[in-house]
Amino acid sequence: MDGGDIHLLLSILADGEKQARQLGEPAAAADDEYHGGGRGEEYYRGVARQLQGTLARAMGVARAIEAAAFAGGGGGGGASGSRGTTGDRSDSPRSADESSGRTARDAAVAQQERHHDTIKRRKGLPRWTEKFRVPDASLEATPDDGFSWRKYGQKDILGAKFPRGYYRCTYRNAQGCPATKQVQRSDADLAVFDVTYQGAHTCHQKQRRAAAAGDQPPPPPPQADPSVELLVNFRHGLKVETNGLAPPPPPPPTTTTNFHDDQHFCFPSMPPFHAGVGPPPPPDDALGGGGCNNFSSPPFVSPAGSAAGESYFSMEHSYEPRGGGGHFVMSRGDSSELHEVVSAAASSSAVVDPAAAGGGFDYPLYHGEVDPHLPFPPLFGHASMYGQYRDA
DNA sequence: GGTATTTGACCCCG
DNA sequence: CGGGGTCAAATACC
Numbered sequence A: 001m002d003g004g005d006i007h008l009l010l011s012i013l014a015d016g017e018k019q020a021r022q023l024g025e026p027a028a029a030a031d032d033e034y035h036g037g038g039r040g041e042e043y044y045r046g047v048a049r050q051l052q053g054t055l056a057r058a059m060g061v062a063r064a065i066e067a068a069a070f071a072g073g074g075g076g077g078g079a080s081g082s083r084g085t086t087g088d089r090s091d092s093p094r095s096a097d098e099s100s101g102r103t104a105r106d107a108a109v110a111q112q113e114r115h116h117d118t119i120k121r122r123k124g125l126p127r128w129t130e131k132f133r134v135p136d137a138s139l140e141a142t143p144d145d146g147f148s149w150r151k152y153g154q155k156d157i158l159g160a161k162f163p164r165g166y167y168r169c170t171y172r173n174a175q176g177c178p179a180t181k182q183v184q185r186s187d188a189d190l191a192v193f194d195v196t197y198q199g200a201h202t203c204h205q206k207q208r209r210a211a212a213a214g215d216q217p218p219p220p221p222p223q224a225d226p227s228v229e230l231l232v233n234f235r236h237g238l239k240v241e242t243n244g245l246a247p248p249p250p251p252p253p254t255t256t257t258n259f260h261d262d263q264h265f266c267f268p269s270m271p272p273f274h275a276g277v278g279p280p281p282p283p284d285d286a287l288g289g290g291g292c293n294n295f296s297s298p299p300f301v302s303p304a305g306s307a308a309g310e311s312y313f314s315m316e317h318s319y320e321p322r323g324g325g326g327h328f329v330m331s332r333g334d335s336s337e338l339h340e341v342v343s344a345a346a347s348s349s350a351v352v353d354p355a356a357a358g359g360g361f362d363y364p365l366y367h368g369e370v371d372p373h374l375p376f377p378p379l380f381g382h383a384s385m386y387g388q389y390r391d392a
Numbered sequence B: 001g002g003t004a005t006t007t008g009a010c011c012c013c014g
Numbered sequence C: 001c002g003g004g005g006t007c008a009a010a011t012a013c014c
Helices: A002-024 A026-032 A041-072 A104-124 A209-213 A226-245 A345-349
Strands: A127-133 A149-155 A164-169 A180-185 A192-198 A257-259 A314-319
Antiparallel strands (some): A180 A192, A257 A314
């Protein structure tokens, strides 16, 4: 399926090129989108953000490809497509008819194999942790990184006060997106969420405003948008917080990044690109492919929206080398999860140069194994049939 | 009616 | 053996 990946990559890169061009020739671009009137700064930000997202996506895909290359040595035939093949496991009492056809054992075996397969696959996926800090700890909602996730489990974790939520990309079926994340609220600081991502998004998530508008659609006020102000406030507050919690030590040259970004957030490995104030997200994907996700009004704001300024979050970012052990997180704030940065140094290869490609990926090179044939099972078409993934 | 979440069981791994 | 991750039926939601 590399062909598919590469194709996707090319497509994304094409987007990027176009966007970059737009940055260079505002005049021309101005014609199409953004008739908002006040172009200029906002316009550039919008485009820059798109570009940023695009690059992030490209990086993600490229990484996957690279990983795949390193991984299997190309071989590996694997029962891949079997996404929906699940014998019904005698989970619940209802599957009474399990007696017919296959035995429970068979079902179990099948399940096992499949599971094993996924495990194997998962193991090779890049994994990193980020800390999201929400302004209001009392709120229940979890931070929204802009991607759409579907919760598939929750578990109480030993020693943790709060349960851990398991999510996977909504488009897992439709597009075979392998991304998953685990969200766990820190028991030390209610406002902090540890989010462990695994696997980069390979899906085309075209999210639009509409979604955000869903709850409390404060139609983008035509005039001095408050978002700017809010953002500023937010940043301000954040800064204070930051200072308060930890002396502003020279940012570790390593993987840890902490950026309080506003809305958009594309790949976990987002660059410290503090630019975009949030003007109504420009029509993202100009190429249909799309852009990442800029926008999104994080749901942890109460619909009341009164505290719109809180719709932002700050976060830490850390890469977790495989093998677990060292899970280095550099966080200002929490006493709880303040592991020391370790090894990994290697990884810092990262370019944390905002200038560089609108986004330095401070994402360490990843050379893991990844199922060579992964992302795009040609099964587009339908994804519904919700009993969940089953063929039928 | 289609989706997303909940929730208890199942499975793998340390 | 138990913890952690996932599955999938049931349920809630829109």
